[in-house]
Amino acid sequence: MRLSYVFTGLAAAAASVSAHSTVWGVWINGVDQGDGQNQYIRSPPSNYPVKDLNSNAVACNVNNRAVPKTLKVKPGDTVTFEWFHDYRDDEIIAASHKGPVVVYIAPTSSNGAGNVWVKLYQEGYNGNWAVDKIIATHGQHSIKIPNIASGQYLLRPELISAFELANVAYSSNSARGVQLYMSCIQIEVQGSGSTLPSGVAFPGTYKYSDPGLVFNLYESSPSSYVIPGPAIWSGSAGGSISRAGTPGQAPPSGGSGGSGTVDKYQQCGGIGWSGATACVSGSTCTKVNGTFIQSTKAIMNQQRDRFADYYYQCQ
Incomplete structure (x- = not known):
């Protein structure tokens, strides 16, 4: 094999990885909790997307398993998620990967299985795509912890990439299809609010017939895009796309x-x-x-x- 082919292959692999993203860290009320990979984040082995909507990986990505740490929060706290390619403070995701951001919550005891996922936040297209806004805020977006009962939960932030490959369903052509990026973060809520309602299941909620999961980015109006999944829970405390700070500015409390x-x-x-x-x-x-x-x-x-x-x- 010619050396130029090796270099070309490696460069292509690097470019492909650089297009993707995963959650690397979390901030609580503006305080950096440190690198969360395999610590308080159930991190997948790579930043590659999930494309098979029938896979169990749609819940918490590949390699869903308990990790050593759990972040403690209270109702009303702001939790900021931080997305990067390959390490903290890297690039975020390729600008071509336009689409929405959504955040779900489920009891940790479920391990993400069953009708347990409750939607807390979503943003799609509002003059700009949510992913474009997240790139501008250095990979950061936030939710507020709702007034829910004490206990351990999984937060599931997700980027849905409806770029050029998403106009054909993965079930029709496995080389194409929408790209889903998600990770599950372990939290413990110290509160006295209500129990989470019944939610939706992953896999099961997303269908290849959903218009938000098979979308022609270049021939459809962005304002016509419909975010997949259920409506936001009425008990949600909301969220936003904004920047909390730069990784490493403040060591995590108790770290x-x-x-x-x-x-x-x-x-x-x-x-x-x-x-x-x-x-x-x-x-x-x-x-x-x-x-x-x-x-x-x-x-x-x-x-x-x-x-x-x-x-x-x-x-």
């Missing part, structure tokens, strides 16, 4: 081991990091997750050094 030390598996350095860098006894601040990005970006001559030290974690 350090005391006296400027960082707990095991928490961030201790990298681009934009201004928090503590000393790890608790028995762990070392170690670079993680950089190999693929560094090599493919270097092939495309895109600031190789910038990607060498983007994220460190106590291990």
Whole structure:
């Protein structure tokens, strides 16, 4: 195989990955909770989309399983989700991936299965696509925690990419189809409100016949777009697309081991990091997750050094 073909393949793979997105972090009332990948976010193994609407991955993406941490919140708190390609403070998602943003909630005890998902927020096209607005706010959008009963819940933010491949259903052509990006965040609500009502099921709610899931972006009026799924729950406290801050500006509350030390598996350095860098006894601040990005970006001559030290974690 000619070397140029290898480089072309790697560059194409990098470009494809760069088009996609996943949730990397959460803010609570403007306070950065740190990198949440596989910590309080049930992170998928990659930023690739879910396209099969009948797959169990529609609930919490691939690799849905409990993770070590749960974020504590109260009714009225603002929870901000943060989307990026490959690491915190990276690009967000390709501008061609236009579409809406939605947020659901379900009891953690359900593990996302059954008629449990209640819609808290949605935004589609209102002069601009929601995804375009999220790109402008550096990958951030927010919801307010509604007045619900104490307990553990999963928050499910989702970007629905209705770009050029979405004019044909995945069931008709697996190379095409709408692209769904979602992650589930573990939270514990400390409140005394009402129990969540019955919700909808993933998979099951989204259909290949839904006009918001098979949409011709270039031949249809954006204002005609219909966001798929149920109506927003009447008990929702709302949400918005706005920016909470820059990753690393403030270490998460309770995230350090005391006296400027960082707990095991928490961030201790990298681009934009201004928090503590000393790890608790028995762990070392170690670079993680950089190999693929560094090599493919270097092939495309895109600031190789910038990607060498983007994220460190106590291990």
